[in-house]
Structure formats: C-alpha cells, structure tokens
Amino acid sequence: MRKNKIKSMVSFLFLFGLLFMMTGGFNHSQELPKAQLPVLTTSAGQSPDVTTLNIVCEEAGILYDYCDVPDVDMISQGVGLGGQESQSGFHVEINTDLEKYPEGTDYQTIMFAIGASLKGMGASGLTVDDEVNRLKNIIEYCKENDIFIIGIHVGGVSKRGAPGSDNERMISAVAPYADLLIVTKDSNKDGRFTEISNNNEIPLKEIEYALNLVPLLKDIFD
C-alpha cells in the first residue's frame, strides 16, 4: 500500500517536472506582468524597428516619450527628458500625457526595440561598442531605480545573426536584464530568447506577427 503511494507520488512528481520543463518553468510564456506609465521607448541597436514600436504604441493608444539615443542623465530627468530637442542624429518625441504625468515625473517603464543597424548607429555617431556601453549604463540605472524593462524583438531573422554579431550583441546587452521579453516567433526560431527567459526567469511572450503587439501592449499597460 505504502509502496503504491510512493510510486504514485514519484509518478506525480515526474509528470509535474515534465510539464514544468515543457512550459518553460514558472509559466514564463503565459503570466504577463503589468507595466506602468509613464513609458519611454528607445532603440537597442538603432534599427528602424523602434519606429514600428512607436507606431504600434500609437495604435494601442499608449502615450509615450521617445528618444533614439537617450543617456542616463536624460532618463533621470524623467518625462520630457529635460527638454531635449531633436537634431541631426538625435530624435526626441514627447507624447506623454503631461496633465497626468508632468515633466520630470520618473519613468516607470522603458521599452527597448532590439535590432542592430550600422546605418542607424552611424547616423547617430555611434559604434557598436558605444551602443552596447550606452545600453549597459541605462540598464544599470533602470535596475537601481526599479524601472520596468521590456525588451522587444520583432525584426525576425533579418535582425538576428551569428553569435557575436551586432544583432546578437544588442540582444545580449538588453534581453537578460529585461523584466519582460516580447518577440516574434521568427525572431526566436533558434530558441535564444527562450533560453534567456529560462536562465533568467524572465516572462517571455512569443507573438506570431509584430501587429499582435497592439492588443498585447494594450493589455500590459491596462
């Protein structure tokens, strides 16, 4: 009788373990955390995917601030980015609802559109190393100040590459430190984001198409 109980228990634990592994740990792919406003969108790698992210935010009705190459000093000045203005190789948009979140309000969330573009980095006067260092500093600041980090990769295969390539370095700079990862299926064909999610216990949401970001972001910022 006792033997049977132990057997059942072992079987149950085995099945539970199997299910646990199959679902990628603590339901990382299903239970999505909520994010708070105000939010800043930016690029990790200066690819045009950040434009996609901004347009998706507009479609989802999320009012955001945007800067392609913010530094810690600007982010620390909160909404409005300290009055920064666009110039050649540097773009800023302030769309946050200033009645709800006046200038200077601390950002609660930063969304990174991950994807490298040498053309984009060149236009901003950055090398790949500069960009990686800039991202490291921002991530460090976010961690110190409890700013929620969302890493987004919707560029698909064209924004992936061999280990150590520009695109992979951008992923390494942001994804392992994110609080939430959102990627398209073709961006995660090799399972790299799943691995990062599992190793770092980061919730991962895989979407079929970039357009699926619209309802997803609505839900996350609900």
Add this chain to the structure above:
Amino acid sequence: MSRQLIYKSLMVIIIGTITFIGGLQLFHHRHFQIPMVAGPGVTQVKKLSDYAPGLKGTMADTNVFFLEGSEPGGKMMIIANTHSNEPAALLSALIFLENSTVEKGTLIIIPQFNNSGGRNTQPGDGYPLYFEIKTPWGYKKFRMGNRIASPLDQWPDPDVYVHYPDRQMLSYLDIRNTNRTWPGRPKGALMEKLTYAAMELIREEDVDLAIDIHGAETMFPVTNCIVAPEKSLRIATMTSLTLKATEGFDNHVEPSPEGFRGLSHREIGDFSDALPFLLEAPLPFLDQPTGPKTVDLLLEGKDPFLLKLSKKGKLFVPYDEQGWPMSKRVGQHCSAVLEIAKQFSRRNSDQAIKISNVPRYADVVKNGVGFYYKDPSKSDKENVFYN
C-alpha cells in the same frame, strides 16, 4: 573594279543589312501599342500634358485615367512604369484600371509614366523586346522597356546631371531617369517636364496618396519593401505589419533618405501635400549575376545562380526553386496599394478611399495575372486606349 572596292562594298552591304534588320526591330518596338481597356470605374481619361503644356506632342506625354467614386473622398494616384524595365508595375496598374470600381474618393492611374522609356531597350544587356502574359482569351503582348527614357526623345546627356532645385550632382544618365528628376521644372529637360507635370497634377487635383510602383534586385537591400518619408511612415508601417499578419508576405518599410534628391518618395512629399510611397517587389531579372535575360527569367524569376547565392545568404529576400514569379510580385503590389488606401481611410474617414473588385495577393497568385485582363478585341472601341 578593284578587289578592295568589292570588299568595301560588301562590308557596307552587310553592315547596312544588319543595321536595317536591327533598326526595323527597334522601330517596331518603339511604335508597338499596348491596348488598355478602361474598366467600369473609369470616368475620365486625360493627358498629362493637360497639367503642363510643355509635354504636348512629345513622346513623354501619357494617358491619365480617373476613376471617380459616387461619394466624394480622398484621392489616390498610382504611378506605374517609372522604370519601364520593371513591368510588374504596369501589370498591377492595368489590373486596377480594368477591374476597379471606386465607391468613395478618386483613383488616378498613370499606367505608362515614362512612356519614352517604355519604347526604349537595353540591347547591350540582351533585354527581350516583348513579353506575353497568358489570359483566358489568349496572350496579351507587352513591350519590355528600359529604366531610362530613350535618347531619341531627350538628348544630349550632360557630363554630370545637376538636380533641380537642390543642385545635387547625380550620374549623367539620371537626367533620363524619371525617378531622379522629381519635382521637375516646366522648362527643363523632357523628363523634368514630365515629373513637373505629375507634380502639377498632384497639386491641382489635391492628391492625398501618391504610390510609385517599382521592382528591385534581390541582391539590393531596398527590395521587397515600401519606401516612405517621415510623413508617410505611419501608414507605410501599418500597411507592412498588416500585410504580414493577414496575407503572409513581407514588405518591410525603408525610410526615404532626406539627402538623396530627385526620387518620387522624397520630392512628392516635399513639394506637395500628398503622402508618397514607393513599392518595391523583388525582380531577379535585374540582378547582375544571372543567366541569360530571357522572358522566362523576367516572368518566373528562376535562376540557378541566384539560387546558389541565396544558399550562401547573399540575397535580401527568401529565394528557392520557385523563384519570384510575376504573379507574386503583382499580387504584392495589388495588396499593398489596397492596404495603403485602407490605412489612410481608417485615419481620415471623411477622406476615405473605397475601391472594390481588385484582387489581392492570394487571388493573383492563384489565378495568375492575365486572368484579370479584358480582351480588347471584344471591348467597346471607345473603351480601348493606346498611349
């Protein structure tokens, strides 16, 4: 008669015969007419010279078809054959011309924008002079044109082409390239007059959306995409995302560079209120490392050298044994144009443009391009137009 004189006379006769035979083919090509059947939606046919008299009586003048809806709304213009060696543009424009009905707003179609280029060829590259599209009623024959206007219509070329008004220096050949001569000027070279006339049309008719349809090499990064300046970026991006999600094909967005002048996607937006878009579909025929430039390569886009390059990751589009058939390219263009209109209408309900009876990507791939063409011999003569 000396032996030398006989030899010289013989050479003159041989060269004269070759020149005559070759010249006759080029003469027929230049004067070959493509019938276009105005479909049920066409309400007016004008000439581009109606907007800039400088074009009147020249080979650059071309037909402009108006399809006006019963309800007022926005205005969308399709420009095809800016580069006449990218024929998916003309084939797509013809599908719109022969089938569309417009319920709201106006559709303006210029199927053969660079009419002179359409009557030119690239013999040095071994271009075929014609190609045929299979239809339910037989084969419809088209001229295969060239990227630039014929030197018979605009000559001589300068040593360096200085763009007007920005004075950017471009290749001497680009003065005959109607995607380098925007926004044009009324008293410039003929191709500058042509783009000026189109700008006048856009301004006078208050065109909201101007879509210039092209094709590009698979080895060129700006392919399989929508090129859009800042002001058109939102609609272009939503079009691209929606097409991927609903119709399953990629058509990424490329920003129009501010520093590169003379292109439709830059100058139309800068010199009018219209939102410009330039559509590029992959065109393996234009790639350099291919086999012979045959009609099959043009229509099917299959090439063993490109296949090898694809396996080495050298192409900017997916490429397999199926190539890039014309039906895929035309289908993409049809869907992209319809989606741009839809995205614009979503944001501008009072200026909406509603077009029906135009097939989308899956329909064109399934039925073929020719399925949508009308038989000119069975159409009313007053509905058949030639440029």
